[in-house]
Amino acid sequence: MRPxxxxxxxxxxxxxxxxxxxxxxxxxxxxxxxxxxxxKAFAKLYNYRPNNIALSLKNRKTKTIGIIIPEIVHYFxxxxxxxxxxxxxxxxxNVIVCLSNNSFDKEVLNMELLANGSTDGFIMSMxxxxxxxxxxxxxxxxxxxxxxxxxxxxxxxxxxxxKVIIDDVIGAKKAVQYLIDKGAKKIGLVSTVDYVSxxxxxxxxxLEILRENNVEIDENxxxxxxxxxxxxxxxxxFINKNDLDAVFAVNEHFxxxxxxxxxxxxxxxxxxxxxxxxxDGELSKRFIPSLTTVSQHGERMGAEAARLLxxxxxxxxxxEESYKTVIVETSLIERxxxxx
Amino acid sequence: MRPxxxxxxxxxxxxxxxxxxxxxxxxxxxxxxxxxxxxKAFAKLYNYRPNNIALSLKNRKTKTIGIIIPEIVHYFxxxxxxxxxxxxxxxxxNVIVCLSNNSFDKEVLNMELLANGSTDGFIMSMxxxxxxxxxxxxxxxxxxxxxxxxxxxxxxxxxxxxKVIIDDVIGAKKAVQYLIDKGAKKIGLVSTVDYVSxxxxxxxxxLEILRENNVEIDENxxxxxxxxxxxxxxxxxFINKNDLDAVFAVNEHFxxxxxxxxxxxxxxxxxxxxxxxxxDGELSKRFIPSLTTVSQHGERMGAEAARLLxxxxxxxxxxEESYKTVIVETSLIERxxxxx
DNA sequence: TTGTACGCGTTATCAC
DNA sequence: GTGATAACGCGTACAA
Numbered sequence: 001m002r003p004x005x006x007x008x009x010x011x012x013x014x015x016x017x018x019x020x021x022x023x024x025x026x027x028x029x030x031x032x033x034x035x036x037x038x039x040k041a042f043a044k045l046y047n048y049r050p051n052n053i054a055l056s057l058k059n060r061k062t063k064t065i066g067i068i069i070p071e072i073v074h075y076f077x078x079x080x081x082x083x084x085x086x087x088x089x090x091x092x093x094n095v096i097v098c099l100s101n102n103s104f105d106k107e108v109l110n111m112e113l114l115a116n117g118s119t120d121g122f123i124m125s126m127x128x129x130x131x132x133x134x135x136x137x138x139x140x141x142x143x144x145x146x147x148x149x150x151x152x153x154x155x156x157x158x159x160x161x162x163k164v165i166i167d168d169v170i171g172a173k174k175a176v177q178y179l180i181d182k183g184a185k186k187i188g189l190v191s192t193v194d195y196v197s198x199x200x201x202x203x204x205x206x207l208e209i210l211r212e213n214n215v216e217i218d219e220n221x222x223x224x225x226x227x228x229x230x231x232x233x234x235x236x237x238f239i240n241k242n243d244l245d246a247v248f249a250v251n252e253h254f255x256x257x258x259x260x261x262x263x264x265x266x267x268x269x270x271x272x273x274x275x276x277x278x279x280d281g282e283l284s285k286r287f288i289p290s291l292t293t294v295s296q297h298g299e300r301m302g303a304e305a306a307r308l309l310x311x312x313x314x315x316x317x318x319x320e321e322s323y324k325t326v327i328v329e330t331s332l333i334e335r336x337x338x339x340x
Numbered sequence: 341m342r343p344x345x346x347x348x349x350x351x352x353x354x355x356x357x358x359x360x361x362x363x364x365x366x367x368x369x370x371x372x373x374x375x376x377x378x379x380k381a382f383a384k385l386y387n388y389r390p391n392n393i394a395l396s397l398k399n400r401k402t403k404t405i406g407i408i409i410p411e412i413v414h415y416f417x418x419x420x421x422x423x424x425x426x427x428x429x430x431x432x433x434n435v436i437v438c439l440s441n442n443s444f445d446k447e448v449l450n451m452e453l454l455a456n457g458s459t460d461g462f463i464m465s466m467x468x469x470x471x472x473x474x475x476x477x478x479x480x481x482x483x484x485x486x487x488x489x490x491x492x493x494x495x496x497x498x499x500x501x502x503k504v505i506i507d508d509v510i511g512a513k514k515a516v517q518y519l520i521d522k523g524a525k526k527i528g529l530v531s532t533v534d535y536v537s538x539x540x541x542x543x544x545x546x547l548e549i550l551r552e553n554n555v556e557i558d559e560n561x562x563x564x565x566x567x568x569x570x571x572x573x574x575x576x577x578f579i580n581k582n583d584l585d586a587v588f589a590v591n592e593h594f595x596x597x598x599x600x601x602x603x604x605x606x607x608x609x610x611x612x613x614x615x616x617x618x619x620d621g622e623l624s625k626r627f628i629p630s631l632t633t634v635s636q637h638g639e640r641m642g643a644e645a646a647r648l649l650x651x652x653x654x655x656x657x658x659x660e661e662s663y664k665t666v667i668v669e670t671s672l673i674e675r676x677x678x679x680x
Numbered sequence: 681t682t683g684t685a686c687g688c689g690t691t692a693t694c695a696c
Numbered sequence: 697g698t699g700a701t702a703a704c705g706c707g708t709a710c711a712a
Contacts (some may be wrong), residue, residue, distance in 0.1 A: 001486045017699045052398045053457040054689035078413045096436040117393040146341045394705035
């Protein structure tokens with residue numbers, strides 16, 4: 001076992017000073033060619049690499065960005081991470097991942113931990129509990145300290161920072177308009193409770209587009225899932241009670257439960273009932289029938305978020321502060337859960 | 341914007357020395373009660389937190405562990421991360437995630453980067469390219485430097501370190517035995533090429549259990565997918581050519597393609613053909629018919645890996661070196677793709 | 681009871 | 697052309 005080589009050791013070995021070694025390796029013109037050659041050769045031979053921690057301490061930069069997400073066992077978040085990782089890597093940044101498990105306390109803990117020197121900035125999607133509590137002190141805390149923060153997906157107006165969102169309203173409108181165009185009259189909505197902003201926005205899109213098409217809104221055709229653990233039963237009940245042509249679900253899971261419920265009712269998808277989901281994951285692609293969905297392009301969102309963050313990190317402090325909100329476009333992907 | 345508070349600033353503000361502050365905050369008995377109280381109050385008021393980077397440099401420990409995986413948009417790896425994260429967090433460690441994208445070069449780059457002070461140790465699953473190349477110098481490099489390494493899932497004997505694997509052979513045997521018990525005579529195998537160790541091991545399990553049951557082995561009933569991009573077509577062809585009672589697929593994707601192929605051939609799953617997969621992901625649970633699978637328990641694997649790594653990290657250097665291999669048991673989960 | 685000095689690994693500045 | 701010194705933020709052995 002051979003411990004890591006340091007400047008000091010090289011210096012001792014070659015009988016020169018530490019600063020000479022440092023300069024030689026950075027190819028400074030101050031150092032004589034001979035000495036440089038010797039030192040570089042030695043460093044190369046023994047595979048010297050500067051210690052990141054020491055550099056971080058010196059430069060007051062860690063070159064790592066922290067991602068905090070509610071859960072990782074979730075296709076969408078996974079694609080976002082992938083996007084972040086890609087551009088972060090290109091620009092020489094590392095990515096450190098923390099999970100809040102949708103818990104407010106863990107989110108706060110994680111942020112504090114990472115804020116104490118571990119990362120230069122944050123990319124995050126807020127925990128459900130945080131959205132309910134409406135307590136954002138940990139976010140303002142870090143931004144006050146001058147650490148850039150980029151919020152994505154689950155976002156709130158109260159926090160001033162860069163944001164990456166999708167056009168939830170427009171995405172929902174696209175989906176419902178598509179159903180209307182295919183001749184659907186009674187279109188059900190399966191959504192979440194309103195403090196989850198995506199649920200709220202997609203619901204708004206649904207309502208708006210119905211109005212624009214002069215379709216009367218029937219509150220009975222709107223289901224808001226309270227408890228994810230009982231979503232299956234709630235959806236089944238909802239499908240059984242109502243006589244729908246089509247269903248717009250705000251995520252994959254709801255969409256699939258809707259399809260199952262329709263089938264168990266003895267009807268066919270898409271012949272009797274069309275179903276559209278939101279978020280384009282593995283499930284949508286491979287389910288039978290494969291799901292027509294509004295794709296969120298998580299990878300693009302991650303990439304955008306990383307770009308925004310790194311821009312902030314590498315900006316000169318003189319430049320004036322301003323916050324951008326990037327909207328990543330959704331697109332409707334037609335598959336087999338809707339009529340042609 | 342208020343920059344982070346340091347010991348130095350507290351000292352200046354309160355007109356004491358830095359070390360007094362440090363000691364007071366660590367509740368040292370050397371410091372007078374009065375002074376302690378004053379300093380603690382101030383620190384609490386302004387929310388002082390020690391700088392992780394400085395601590396890392398001083399202690400030569402980062403309290404973070406690096407995970408390097410081939411890809412993150414993959415349910416299994418995602419569950420492993422989740423498991424690692426859980427026990428890491430319990431023990432006060434952070435998790436930094438790097439993706440190799442199955443590329444040898446990126447794997448090497450990532451390891452070198454993290455090895456230069458960013459992490460205390462590694463948990464990794466090797467890139468496909470690395471397995472093909474059989475070049476493990478980057479792994480021996482870090483272990484030589486005294487950094488603990490835990491390999492999981494994709495593992496090779498040549499590298500000496502702790503390992504977490506599943507009983508691939510036994511898992512495969514369980515699955516095939518199950519099919520035999522249900523009366524299957526012609527059992528097809530859909531596997532990967534042999535340099536992917538999981539493919540090799542699961543194939544071995546398949547062969548062994550057939551022998552143990554005195555079932556003749558027919559090479560025609562074994563398909564080894566070369567190119568993932570054409571797996572669908574290859575499987576379709578395979579299913580069409582052979583007249584099978586049952587199929588054992590070494591992953592979810594293959595299993596689902598097999599089911600599709602069977603259905604397109606005009607047969608029914610599970611009535612005419614039973615199908616068992618490996619790896620228990622979203623897809624298996626929600627597909628219709630839902631898939632009977634051998635579950636890998638990724639979360640447990642991640643947790644085990646983290647435990648092994650942290651044990652090594654926190655062990656006294658005197659204790660002698662030894663490497664463990666933990667085998668996480670698989671279990672067969674019965675669903676609707678096999679006959680009752 | 682408090683403060684000084686040192687070291688962790690690096691680089692920048694300044695002196696020789 | 698080379699080397700000593702300070703600084704980044706912290707903890708601690710030792711001196712006062």
